[in-house]
Amino acid sequence: MTSTASGSTPRALLRAMFDAAIAAAQPALCLPPHLPPRPAGRTIVIGAGKASAAMARALEDHWDGPLEGLVVTRYGYAVPCERIEIVEAAHPVPDAAGLRATERIAERVRGLGPDDLVIALISGGGSSLLVAPGEGLTLADKQAVNAALLRSGATISEMNVVRRHLSAIKGGRLAAACHPARLVTLLISDVPGDAPIDIASGPTVPDPSHCADALALVARYRIALPPAARALLESGRGESVKPGDPRLARAQTRIITAPQVALEAAAQVARGAGYTPYILGDSLEGESRELGRAMAGIARQVVVHGQPFATPCVLLSGGETTVTMRGQGRGGRNVEFLLALGVALDGLPRVHALAGDTDGVDGAEEIAGALLAPDTLQRAWAAGLRPRERLDDNDGHGFFQALGDSVVTGPTLTNVNDFRAVLIEGPAGA
Structure with a gap:
């Protein structure tokens, strides 16, 4: 040669x-400069994605006050942490471990006050790891949808439009659950254009798309949906949290590294x-x-x-x-x-x-x-x-x-x- x-x-x-x-994209290098100041109340860390455990470790290493929390990452991607619990789950098709971890993350942010701070660590892979089926859906339904999306030829942005409207936590719903606490989301972008709504299907940012958009994509790519998923989209009950929602007024988003x-x-x-x-x-x-x-x-x-x-x-x-x-x-x-x-x-x-x-x-x-x-x-x-x-x-x-x-x-x-x-x-x- x-x-x-x-x-x-x-x-x-x-x-x-x-x-x-x-x-160049390691969390230990790019996360510390973006940490927010300590709050008067509690600091809760949540997160999902292939980099979320490494992000949690970087946060622990550079945080000068008390903190607690839970993040979910892909099997094999765990990094030892002392104060933040690390849970592993399946990617790219979600599993029961991801469902249980997501339920526990939602529980962590309930009942917080305005003096509390939530730091969300979000990276690629979070769409599959942060799984909470929408109204009337089962984990099996979400698994079937994810598998069909991956075979369809749709872009990552298009797949995430469908995912957001079949979820109980994506499309800004996790951010709404943190209200009235302050929320700072630290993102590692893995999507074209670095749009926060497309990173892990945007659990902590508002979603401008609608159920009708998801249905149009399902038709375009001839995606076979479980009956309950189609019913949720057609009824409009799968609508996500939209821009201007007052529950997201104290939410900030920072991209810490990108392609x-x-x-x-x-x-x-x-x-x-x-x-x-x-x-x-x-x-x-x-x-x-x-x-x-x-x-x-x-x-x-x-x-x-x-x-x-x-x-x-x-x-x-x-x-x-x-x-x-x-x-x-x-x-x-x-x-x-x-x-x-x-x-x-x-x-x-x-x-x-x-x-x-x-x-x-x-x-x-x-x-x-x-x-x-x-x-x-x-x-x-x-x-x-x-x-x-x-x-x-x-x-x-x-x-x-x-x-x-x-x-x-x-x-x-x-x-x-x-x-x-x-x-x-x-x-x-x-």
Whole structure:
């Protein structure tokens, strides 16, 4: 394998950029500057998400007064805390542990007074972890809806519109339950555009959408809803807490880190290795394979014509793409992007790439993503793998794992969404 301008291989540089992106979004680094002042009354900590336990630990380490609370995180993402209870539950499809934890969180904020402070620690994954079925719904109904949404091809923002109107805690309802206490929500964004309402389906912020919007999305994506869920939406009883609600008058929201922060950290690593970084966007959406094909077209133009960027360079992007499951493979939006990129490049020299989820989990796999090199397709054919067939079967994880090119980080304790880096070397001898 060739070496980069700094002497390391493209593969090593790509992994160094990914690691830097994850490190830049660690709660221990980004949470302390956003802590509110101590209240005259009690301090209650609540939260949900893949980063919530690490956020709780960072809060404990930097809080100079008494506090108590409970947060729920994904299985395997717990971090030891002394005063804040950490509960683990299932993601991306909710389970009974998440339901029980959510009930206990709601109980924690009942009966608070105006001198009390609630600090809500919210990050990606909270939509599944913070589960409280709406009126007439069961946990089984919520599980069925979540599974259907994940298969539908809807964007994360669209999925969350439906989730908010089938919940007893999302869409500002948790914030309303904290009234009249002061509420400060600290958010780690994992959504395109960093809209607070879309992070964990917005349990502590007002929701401008309506049941009718959720029904329109259900129709657009032909999502099969349990009868009780459809009835709740059609009746209008699933309406969420709207902007201007007086119960949210003392609620504040602060985004403490976001995808752009991670991309800028990766860009700094690229510069140090002699590559010019270009951040193409921190909120790219759409079908994973279509974005892969589009990125391949850009990379080919760079290699063949030196446009629109001179080499050596790295094309960085973030956001959350979509996989519409049509095959029987193991899915994963980052590996689907990468496999589509590889198929479209067809072994084009000088182009390497890494795509991974900063939370360490791409789709339902305990694999963050994968690496692509100019010889990936050649090695695949030699191993008896058919790249196009694997792509058609939505089996990016199976493809890259068979080649030994999976990227496994373990729990990263943060989540600022997907990370994509396309590294393009300069011409030989340049």
